Amino acid sequence: MSQDKDYNAILATDCGSTTTKAILIEKRGNEYRLRVRGEAPTTVEAPFEDVTRGVLNAVREVEELSNREILEGEKIVKPALNERKGVDTYVSTSSAGGGLQMLVVGVVKSMTAESAARAALGAGAIVMETIAVDDGRLPHEKIQLIRHLRPDMILLSGGVDGGTITHVVQMAQIIAAADPKPRFGLTYKLPIIYAGNKDAREEVKKILGDKFDLHIVENIRPRLEEENLIPARNKIHELFMEHVMSQAPGYRKLMDWVDAPIMPTPGAVGLLVHHVAKQRGIDVIGVDIGGATTDIFSVFKGTFNRTVSANLGMSYSISNVLVEAGLANIKRWLPFDIDDADLRNRIKNKMIRPTTIPQTIDELKIEQAIAREALRLAFLHHKTMAVELKGVQRQRTISDVFIQEAAKSLIDMMSLALIIGSGGVLSHAPRRVQAAMMLLDAFQPEGVTQLTVDSIFMMPHLGVLTTVHERAALEVFDKDCLIRLGTAIAPVGDGKEGEEAVKVELPDQTVTVKFGDIKRIPLEEGQKVKVRIIPGRKFDVGNGRGRELVTEVEGGVVGLLIDARGRPLKLPEDDAKRKETLVKWFESVDMYPK
Amino acid sequence: MAHAYTPGLQVSERTVVRKERRLPLKGEVLIKEGDTVEAEQIIARAYLPGDVELLNIAGQLGVSGDEIKPYLKKKEGDEVKKGEIIAESKGLFGMFKTQVKSPIDGVIESISFVTGQAILRHPPQEVSIKAYINGTVEKVIPEEGAIIRTVATFIQGIFGIGGEGYGEILPVCSSPDETLTPELIPETAKGKVIVGGSFVTYEALQRAVEVGATGVVVGGIDADDLRRFLGYDIGVAITGTEKKGITLIVTEGFGRMNMAKKTFELLTKYAGRRASINGATQIRAGVMRPEVIITQEGEAEEPHKGWETGLEVGHLVRIIREPYFGQIGRVVELPPPLEQIETEAHVRILKVKLDDKVVTIPRANVEIIQG
Numbered sequence: 001m002s003q004d005k006d007y008n009a010i011l012a013t014d015c016g017s018t019t020t021k022a023i024l025i026e027k028r029g030n031e032y033r034l035r036v037r038g039e040a041p042t043t044v045e046a047p048f049e050d051v052t053r054g055v056l057n058a059v060r061e062v063e064e065l066s067n068r069e070i071l072e073g074e075k076i077v078k079p080a081l082n083e084r085k086g087v088d089t090y091v092s093t094s095s096a097g098g099g100l101q102m103l104v105v106g107v108v109k110s111m112t113a114e115s116a117a118r119a120a121l122g123a124g125a126i127v128m129e130t131i132a133v134d135d136g137r138l139p140h141e142k143i144q145l146i147r148h149l150r151p152d153m154i155l156l157s158g159g160v161d162g163g164t165i166t167h168v169v170q171m172a173q174i175i176a177a178a179d180p181k182p183r184f185g186l187t188y189k190l191p192i193i194y195a196g197n198k199d200a201r202e203e204v205k206k207i208l209g210d211k212f213d214l215h216i217v218e219n220i221r222p223r224l225e226e227e228n229l230i231p232a233r234n235k236i237h238e239l240f241m242e243h244v245m246s247q248a249p250g251y252r253k254l255m256d257w258v259d260a261p262i263m264p265t266p267g268a269v270g271l272l273v274h275h276v277a278k279q280r281g282i283d284v285i286g287v288d289i290g291g292a293t294t295d296i297f298s299v300f301k302g303t304f305n306r307t308v309s310a311n312l313g314m315s316y317s318i319s320n321v322l323v324e325a326g327l328a329n330i331k332r333w334l335p336f337d338i339d340d341a342d343l344r345n346r347i348k349n350k351m352i353r354p355t356t357i358p359q360t361i362d363e364l365k366i367e368q369a370i371a372r373e374a375l376r377l378a379f380l381h382h383k384t385m386a387v388e389l390k391g392v393q394r395q396r397t398i399s400d401v402f403i404q405e406a407a408k409s410l411i412d413m414m415s416l417a418l419i420i421g422s423g424g425v426l427s428h429a430p431r432r433v434q435a436a437m438m439l440l441d442a443f444q445p446e447g448v449t450q451l452t453v454d455s456i457f458m459m460p461h462l463g464v465l466t467t468v469h470e471r472a473a474l475e476v477f478d479k480d481c482l483i484r485l486g487t488a489i490a491p492v493g494d495g496k497e498g499e500e501a502v503k504v505e506l507p508d509q510t511v512t513v514k515f516g517d518i519k520r521i522p523l524e525e526g527q528k529v530k531v532r533i534i535p536g537r538k539f540d541v542g543n544g545r546g547r548e549l550v551t552e553v554e555g556g557v558v559g560l561l562i563d564a565r566g567r568p569l570k571l572p573e574d575d576a577k578r579k580e581t582l583v584k585w586f587e588s589v590d591m592y593p594k
Numbered sequence: 595m596a597h598a599y600t601p602g603l604q605v606s607e608r609t610v611v612r613k614e615r616r617l618p619l620k621g622e623v624l625i626k627e628g629d630t631v632e633a634e635q636i637i638a639r640a641y642l643p644g645d646v647e648l649l650n651i652a653g654q655l656g657v658s659g660d661e662i663k664p665y666l667k668k669k670e671g672d673e674v675k676k677g678e679i680i681a682e683s684k685g686l687f688g689m690f691k692t693q694v695k696s697p698i699d700g701v702i703e704s705i706s707f708v709t710g711q712a713i714l715r716h717p718p719q720e721v722s723i724k725a726y727i728n729g730t731v732e733k734v735i736p737e738e739g740a741i742i743r744t745v746a747t748f749i750q751g752i753f754g755i756g757g758e759g760y761g762e763i764l765p766v767c768s769s770p771d772e773t774l775t776p777e778l779i780p781e782t783a784k785g786k787v788i789v790g791g792s793f794v795t796y797e798a799l800q801r802a803v804e805v806g807a808t809g810v811v812v813g814g815i816d817a818d819d820l821r822r823f824l825g826y827d828i829g830v831a832i833t834g835t836e837k838k839g840i841t842l843i844v845t846e847g848f849g850r851m852n853m854a855k856k857t858f859e860l861l862t863k864y865a866g867r868r869a870s871i872n873g874a875t876q877i878r879a880g881v882m883r884p885e886v887i888i889t890q891e892g893e894a895e896e897p898h899k900g901w902e903t904g905l906e907v908g909h910l911v912r913i914i915r916e917p918y919f920g921q922i923g924r925v926v927e928l929p930p931p932l933e934q935i936e937t938e939a940h941v942r943i944l945k946v947k948l949d950d951k952v953v954t955i956p957r958a959n960v961e962i963i964q965g
Contacts, residue, residue, distance in 0.1 A: 001826070017794055029913070030799075037815070107764050139647070139648040140645060140646065140648065143645070143646050143648075144645060165708065166659065166708065169706070169708045169709055170709045170711065173648075173704070173706060173709065173711065173713065176704075177646045177648075177703065177713045177715075178646075179643075203708050207706075259623050292830075311829055311830055316830060316877060317829065317830050319827070319828060319829050319830065319831070320829025320830050321830075322827070323827045323828075323829040324829070340818075341816055341817070341818055342849075344816075344817035344818055344848075345816060345817050345847075345848040345849040346827075346848075346916065347817070348817040348820075348847075348848040349847050349849070349914070349915070350876070350915075351828075351830075351831050351846050351917070352753045352831055352848070352875075352877060353752070353847070353914045353961075354846060354877060356914055356915040356956075356958055356959045357835055357915070357939070357941065357956050357958045358915075358937055358939075359915060359916065359917065359935055359936060359937065359955065359956055360916060360917055360936050361936055361937060362916075363915070363916050363917075363937070364937040368740075428939070430938035430939045431938065438839065458952050556741060593936075593938060
């Protein structure tokens, strides 16, 4: 892996399940900038059955738009021959064919199985199921379940190094008895990664070595108080490329073209979020809300976490948002009356005709109400996974270790400095302030938080690019990928309506916001100003109750949002009052056309 | 994108239908190329390895895993009957023996001296697949199944529940806008495919199950009625495995929606004929919609052009989202540039002539109606 070579032109693609997107990055003067992007339908399925067709088509579009010749026949010219011909490096991600689907097996559900799930999710996988000795299923139920799944790969973990091997061996036997088959083709052996107690390796080899393509890596939980996810995560990436992707049509060719391993799309996004947090030394949340799933990435105190809410999305899974959130939770964001049956039917109709778009303002409001709930639920799910290690011995006996502890969440909304939103409902909201409000209502950031959206879903490309050229990836991310919506200032606390919650002194004005209100102050993109934030005595903006905070805030297309609606955000219980309040907030930030 | 509209559902009177029928694992194919098959004929079968059970020998004997060897009465690969002794402790003076008995009829697949557990496997289960449609075997897929071809009336629905079924078509509504109520369903609907109009009530679905109907085909259903009928709410449109006694095929969508005229006319025309139906729906990559297939004699017509060529002025379209949801009209204009709609989004639009006016609709919100 070469770090930050003097490249002048970089090509990156993301082969999604429907569209292949290509970007060209060029060095201008001393900085790396996005030059153009092109896209073409992905060609993994019949009649083409060759992913490189779609890649070539997307690259041809890039060639036309940039006036740079990149292809010679069907070959990418590398390295660049001059300023008009070739590129210096080419990288790619892929989520075509449904991404990477994994089965995760551990011993104790809240310990090794949870660590294994974190490793798989962090690598960008969809965890189809987590199976553990104590998951409440009888052995034959576990076997039946494993038999019916057709994963791309299995991660088996369990036990600390030097501890008992019985349980992890038992789980290996269950996998062997179930004999699951890989999703693609019957011709290759299903890859299994063993990342458990090192003393059980020989036994595991005996049980699984013949039937499966077994790989052994370091234990993901060598000691109770230590989690070591990187070796397992790297092995997942390696096997994803070598085994899973190589089964998909055309990928062998694509693997020859790239200069860094092809990464699963969400794995690359996670890597980028991690880099951004590290580079700026801040806590970050990234969210990608799609049609079928919602991914959340977070970095708090340097610890990276990713979760996928597999059935929370805005089209295919929209009805499941209704099922999980309940109708009342969706309706509470609507400032008008709607019949329950009508709303249910509208949501179900979107599920069966997922490509339709809202045409009226009311339909848009319904869609954005559902998005708030999908984001809120996905974030709740994330908070339960992004926790400190469970099972760390704090008490005297080992039995205490097995008690389900209420693990401390790593998520601290006050220390959160940046939210990056992506996915159609956020990135393509007709007014940018709608995206900002959806993020505010769903995540409820506290104190001072910058709000952004990914303009053209470039994060996967930039994520994989960090593995060959971190500087180019981060510069383009900063300058061309993000749309800065603005900064939210949200005092934490509860008060009486009309009570002064916060005063914000800007260079040219002082703004006072009462409890229950939200105000939008224009502050242009790129503009950074020093502000003095003085919360009311019951409110906290980061320095403790009633204590002022002096900090720098950045503007954006929305500006500053001073959100004194309270944390946690509460909507009035009285229906008429609730609708009136929503209208007040929406009008105050100019959210919808009159 | 090139296809900023939803291709419509297929409704054809005479078209070639091919169905690939595959076993879930390799087995034996019982038919050959050129054979004529009936919908309910079994065409391939396989034996699924039996389920397994874990037997904790060490635990029952009260010894550790590596100590069980001397107690074993059976070895790996042995067949066992339910109740047969697999391991036995020596006991005290030959008494108080602990016996570990087989909980099933099956085979001992493995015995571990680490965990002290045996894995027992039940006898294999037969799985078979039927032809599903009347037709001829176009191609045999060795050890897996076959492709069956037929000429048929083929009607796709938008959403369904329940799997494959066969039955005589029984229209009970006199027009596509009539509601299917329980009173309309006779006792003689047993084993038949009931055809309704615009809407089916929860009570009518219950009645259909009571009389033993094979299926119900209808224009619309309330999401809430479906939830009551299933006993749970559907979150993701992946269906086909529901076991509610009938297969339901909704042709238009949720809510009260007149069945498309052509669909209703075809189903009425072929009253009394046997149909193959399937409610399985999958709305993600590899879209699968529910279907009604009525085999016909003779050859197919030329496939209807329209959805292959894309959207054109003059095409009949159905509006598939509010505010004109369910209405049908003709395309009168397809302006190429993006236009701003009420939400302020800039999208590609089209103009559609409804009965009394011309309306502007995002292209993503219409689907082409064939025929």
